[in-house]
Amino acid sequence: MRAALLITVLSAAGSLAAEPFLSLPIDCVPGTTCFIEDYVDADPGPGQSDYMCGAKSRDDHRGTDIALPDFAAMEAGVNVLAAASGVVEATRDGMTDRILTPENASSVEGRECGNAVRIGHENGLKTLYCHMAQGSIGVHSGDRVQAGQPIGRVGLSGQTTYPHVHISVLNADGSEVDPFAPGAARCGEAQETLWLDPIPYDRSGLFTAGFSDGVPGFDAVRSGDARRAKIGRDAPLVLYGYAFHAETGDRMLMRVEGPGGALFDHEETIDEGKAQLFRAFGRRAPEGGWPPGAYRGFVTVLRGDRLIAARHADVTVP
Structure with missing residues (x-):
């Protein structure tokens, strides 16, 4: 910049x-x-x-x-x-x-x-x-x-x-x-x-967070092909976080908010630290489909109670 x-x-x-x-x-x-x-x-x-x-x-x-x-x-x-x-x-x-x-x-x-x-x-x-x-x-x-x-x-x-x-x-x-x-x-x-x-320096962080319309593969996350700017009303809504140097025991928190408020809060513990990894979580569309509007997801990485990184992602349901 x-x-x-x-x-x-x-x-x-x-x-x-x-x-x-x-x-x-x-x-x-x-x-x-x-x-x-x-x-x-x-x-x-x-x-x-x-x-x-x-x-x-x-x-x-x-x-x-x-x-x-x-x-x-x-x-x-x-x-x-x-x-x-x-x-x-x-x-x-x-x-x-x-x-x-x-x-x-x-x-x-x-x-x-x-x-x-x-x-x-x-x-x-x-x-x-x-x-x-x-x-x-x-x-x-x-x-x-x-x-x-x-x-x-x-x-x-x-x-x-x-x-x-x-x-x-x-x-x-x-x-x-x-x-x-x-x-x-x-x-x-x-x-x-x-x-x-x-x-203090910490080498761990998040490359990105994003939305997809299904659980993506690692290659698609790494290349960016998994990311969706829009998701159909009847498609699954999946949030993913792509991390680097996450350590064993780190926690990845995923939260999505939409037109009606919070959709879900999910937490995963990293069972094996790696140079690069991702985690994803989502929901199937409800009966009648997702309400149209803007959705925002938050991915946070914690080590114990220490904040390591945070990213957000946005997606629209037409």
């Missing part, structure tokens, strides 16, 4: 400051009320890799995504916090909160960061906070802010499909710095950090 319009060159200097200075940029508890969905892409070429050489990034991803478990948490209101003291350099507000789709993607072109704030810090680095809720930005250019001060709320503005805050750490020239690995070392070897209270 590029946010070029908010990344302006304000100084010819912009050296990396390796001393930790960042606190958590969101009012949540990692592993309980939030989790890290994606890290900075450490792979300079095509493809992606996080700083530990794992799968938790996306090609050319320039920041860290800290996600909420569901839309209800966003609607309750979660503050985005200044990760360090500094001066507000730029803000943007007024963009609509909605899930990015192919139909509306052009409306955020050049404004992929959504409602946002950029803060300059005394060490020469900047932090950029993206995807905040419309009307929630509570600071202005020139304001001095303190670490931990609310600057907005988590939303769905810009190039996003789920509630999270994207934080980028930038040099003055706009080049990104990975706060988990500001040095050259990779895969956990002699890593420095810019976090005052380092957030």
Whole structure:
């Protein structure tokens, strides 16, 4: 995700400051009320890799995504916090909160960061906070802010499909710095950090969640062929979650909500951890068929009581 319009060159200097200075940029508890969905892409070429050489990034991803478990948490209101003291350099507000789709993607072109704030810090680095809720930005250019001060709320503005805050750490020239690995070392070897209270790394996550009209095969899940955007009124309604590095004993929770409320809640325990696996659960259509409308499924992975990952999927019954 590029946010070029908010990344302006304000100084010819912009050296990396390796001393930790960042606190958590969101009012949540990692592993309980939030989790890290994606890290900075450490792979300079095509493809992606996080700083530990794992799968938790996306090609050319320039920041860290800290996600909420569901839309209800966003609607309750979660503050985005200044990760360090500094001066507000730029803000943007007024963009609509909605899930990015192919139909509306052009409306955020050049404004992929959504409602946002950029803060300059005394060490020469900047932090950029993206995807905040419309009307929630509570600071202005020139304001001095303190670490931990609310600057907005988590939303769905810009190039996003789920509630999270994207934080980028930038040099003055706009080049990104990975706060988990500001040095050259990779895969956990002699890593420095810019976090005052380092957030533990977990390689496990969810590639995706999706709906299908029957229990899919693994190849169809992996390729995306299993996914359905629409399902007939008389077809089975099946939700699946596609996970990576799930461990033995992890729990995968699956929930579907439709026009009439909750359709089902289902839980499965992973009996054997694998590099990649999926689980699926669904229902046959009721007599008379599924009510027309929008359906949303949620897949959550827990390790004990610790939140590991969460994804959602949408499907329509015409």
